Amino acid sequence: LFEQTFMKYIHQLEALQLHLLEIDAAIPWHLFDLVKGQLVFQSLEKVEFKFIVDARSKITFPGYQHPVIFPVLTSLRVTNAIGVYDNIYAYFTSNKLSRLVVKDDPDAFEHIDWRVLQTVQRFEIEHPTGEFTSHHQLAQSGLARHCSGHCRQGHARQHGGTAAAPGITPYQLRVDAYKR
Numbered sequence: 001l002f003e004q005t006f007m008k009y010i011h012q013l014e015a016l017q018l019h020l021l022e023i024d025a026a027i028p029w030h031l032f033d034l035v036k037g038q039l040v041f042q043s044l045e046k047v048e049f050k051f052i053v054d055a056r057s058k059i060t061f062p063g064y065q066h067p068v069i070f071p072v073l074t075s076l077r078v079t080n081a082i083g084v085y086d087n088i089y090a091y092f093t094s095n096k097l098s099r100l101v102v103k104d105d106p107d108a109f110e111h112i113d114w115r116v117l118q119t120v121q122r123f124e125i126e127h128p129t130g131e132f133t134s135h136h137q138l139a140q141s142g143l144a145r146h147c148s149g150h151c152r153q154g155h156a157r158q159h160g161g162t163a164a165a166p167g168i169t170p171y172q173l174r175v176d177a178y179k180r
Helices: 002-012 088-092 106-111 114-118 135-139 142-147 153-158
Strands: 017-024 046-053 075-079 099-103 122-126 172-175
Touching: 075 088, 088 099, 088 114
Parallel strands: 017 046, 046 075, 075 099, 099 122, 122 172
Antiparallel strands: none
């Protein structure tokens, strides 16, 4: 039913936002029309991908035989991508993102291509279950291991355990710490 409804109204997709939720394994790019051998989201400024099932084996994003292009994308929110794509964030290193939200297993953060943070103005980390119990848990995450030696510890303490990743010290880095 979802696919039929989507296909009926796809011609109206000159939207600024795209939310693909409850994605089973990989993004269904085949639902969109190709233009000259490319899938171009010309007007999308905000994209959200929420994966609910891990892929049988990880694939490289976008996992599609044609280029997928987001020329004006400024906000990206990704949930549970670590079990589906090998470093989905590397694909967006050329975008100037004003906001990036990563909602994934913190232990997997060390595998993220952190070059994507070089243009991000606001970076948010959320646990996929919403269950960060302490800043100690964040300190043990892959992000903290990746940043060790590079982060400004004084700055981190001032902001409740938030640590700046390399290359984004002028920008705000926010970690949403949730309690059970």
